[in-house]
Amino acid sequence: MNDLVELQTVAGERLRTILELREELQTARSQIQLLEQKMESAKIYRHWRWRQLLKRFCGVRLGITPHYSPRAISIPASYARASSIDWPHVSIVTPSFNQGQFVERTIRSVLDQRYPQLEYVVKDGGSSDETMDVLDRYQPSLNYSESSKDRSQAHALNLGFGRTSGEIMAYLNSDDLLMPGALHYVAAFFARHPEIDVVYGHRVMIDENDLEVGRWVLPPHDDDVLSWADYVPQETLFWRRRVWEKVGGAFDESFDFALDWDLILRFRDIGARFVRLPRFLGGFRLHPGQKTASQLAHRGLYEMNRLRERCNGRPVSYTEISRHIAGYLFRHVIYHRLYHLGLLRY
Numbered sequence: 001m002n003d004l005v006e007l008q009t010v011a012g013e014r015l016r017t018i019l020e021l022r023e024e025l026q027t028a029r030s031q032i033q034l035l036e037q038k039m040e041s042a043k044i045y046r047h048w049r050w051r052q053l054l055k056r057f058c059g060v061r062l063g064i065t066p067h068y069s070p071r072a073i074s075i076p077a078s079y080a081r082a083s084s085i086d087w088p089h090v091s092i093v094t095p096s097f098n099q100g101q102f103v104e105r106t107i108r109s110v111l112d113q114r115y116p117q118l119e120y121v122v123k124d125g126g127s128s129d130e131t132m133d134v135l136d137r138y139q140p141s142l143n144y145s146e147s148s149k150d151r152s153q154a155h156a157l158n159l160g161f162g163r164t165s166g167e168i169m170a171y172l173n174s175d176d177l178l179m180p181g182a183l184h185y186v187a188a189f190f191a192r193h194p195e196i197d198v199v200y201g202h203r204v205m206i207d208e209n210d211l212e213v214g215r216w217v218l219p220p221h222d223d224d225v226l227s228w229a230d231y232v233p234q235e236t237l238f239w240r241r242r243v244w245e246k247v248g249g250a251f252d253e254s255f256d257f258a259l260d261w262d263l264i265l266r267f268r269d270i271g272a273r274f275v276r277l278p279r280f281l282g283g284f285r286l287h288p289g290q291k292t293a294s295q296l297a298h299r300g301l302y303e304m305n306r307l308r309e310r311c312n313g314r315p316v317s318y319t320e321i322s323r324h325i326a327g328y329l330f331r332h333v334i335y336h337r338l339y340h341l342g343l344l345r346y
Contacts, residue, residue, distance in 0.1 A: 059333045062231055065286055067214030070207050073283070075180055076345075082184035085191050090183055090238075091119040091166030095156040096174035100130035102285065103174040105210065107138050109283075110172065115183040119143045122174075123160035125150045131174075154251040154259045161249075167241055176235040177283035179204065185279055186238050197243045197272035198264070201281035202346055203233035208287045217339045217346070219331035221276040223268055227311035228324040230261035230304075231332075235282030237264070243272045258303035265307060278346050 061067055092110055096103050103122075110120055122138075124131055124147035135145050144163045150156040157171055168190055172178060186199060203216035216233060225231065237260065247266040251259050268274070308316050338344040 058329075059337070060329050061214065061336055062216055062218075062329065062332055065214060066205060066207070070209065070211035070213050073204060073206065073210070073212045075280070079179065079181040079185075079279075082181065083188050085188055087115070087117045087184075088168055088187050088191060089117045089119060089166035090115060090168040090170070090187055091161070091164035091241075092121070092169075093157055093160035093164065093171045094120075094122045094174050095125070095153050095160065095171065096122055096127065096131055097125035097153075097156075098127045098129050098131065099174040100127060100134060101175075101208075102287075103131055104134045104138075106172060106174050106176060107134070107142075109177040109179075110183075111138070111141055113178060113181070113183040115187070117166075117187075118183065119164050119166045121145065121160045121163050123150070123156045124148075125156055152253055152256050154253040154255060157259075158250045158253070161244075168238055169241055169244055170238045172235055172282070175285045175287065177206065177210070177285070178235070179280050179282060182236075182279075182281045186277070186281065189275075189277060190238075190240070193275070195273060196275050198237070198239045198267050198274045199277050200232050200238070200274075201236040201277040201279045203236060204280050204283045206283045206285050208285070210283075213286060215280070215339075217332070217336040217344075218276050219328065219335050221274045222328050223274065225325055225328040226261075226265060226268055228308060228316075228321050229328075230258070230264065231328070232260070232264055233282060233284060234260045235284055236277075239267065239272075243267050243270065246270050255303055257300040258307055261304070261307055265311065280346055 094103070094106060094110070099106075107120075107122065110118070120142050122135060122142055122145040124135060124145070126147055126149045132147055135142075135147065139145060144160075146159075150159060160171075161169065168187060182201075189199060190196065200221075202218055204212055205214035205216070207213050216231075218231060218233075247263070247270055252262050255262050305315070308321070335344065339346065
């Protein structure tokens with residue numbers, strides 16, 4: 001009997017040892033997998049940084065930040081002029097989470113447009129900073145605002161757009177700005193061109209103090225380059241509700257970084273007609289806490305490669321990407337230089 005008890009005790013100890021070793025092995029495998037992912041991300045990031053230096057040397061300014069020392073934003077007086085037309089309804093959604101430092105400036109940039117047919121919604125994800133104080137102050141000027149947990153930025157946007165009905169749609173992140181007169185200009189263009197579905201414009205890059213630190217001057221729209229890179233400044237993007245509904249009326253919530261590129265590709269793939277407008281429409285803010293900067297080397301690159309693979313039916317190399325975007329970047333350099341020489345005015 002004692003021998004049986006002793007055998008059971010030994011067997012129990014060995015089983016516990018085996019289970020502990022199994023758990024340690026699983027932990028080690030997870031750590032190795034995480035290390036491999038970090039090494040791959042670091043490799044991809046090094047390639048990206050090298051391409052940034054090469055682009056800067058060649059005169060490319062897209063994706064290069066900043067371009068110059070901070071200066072006051074310079075906007076032509078003509079931006080304040082508005083024609084007299086039957087203004088279409090415009091719906092704008094601002095997704096927000098802990099951007100209390102900037103969200104008031106974002107809201108003001110929309111409300112100060114004085115656009116007569118504006119529907120403005122702010123969907124906050126349950127911020128713990130001063131965002132709620134700002135939303136309380138502007139509540140009477142907003143069509144709808146809410147602060148509650150959401151699953152992601154894409155989910156917040158879907159909830160926000162579910163509260164809208166405007167013919168023209170756009171979203172503006174809670175750290176970005178609309179340039180003065182942007183809504184009147186875009187709405188007037190859509191009214192004059194009923195055949196156009198999607199528009200965007202040039203970008204002003206701004207710092208934490210609303211000072212200008214660079215400009216994106218874009219060549220005319222190119223559908224083909226969208227399969228390889230997204231050079232559409234999100235804060236300048238506007239689209240018609242008819243194409244939104246045609247692609248399902250929602251952002252794909254499996255994307256957290258490249259949700260706007262995914263939407264643009266879906267618009268293109270159903271035959272939407274795009275135009276790059278000859279005007280600076282939005283301000284993209286550069287600051288340490290922004291999602292673009294913090295996620296680019298990991299989640300961002302993964303999602304961008306996922307979209308490229310979807311467009312091309314296979315994984316693509318960076319050499320292949322560079323070859324396919326070279327013509328677009330060359331045209332950008334020409335437009336950028338003509339603008340800075342004063343031969344093109346926007």
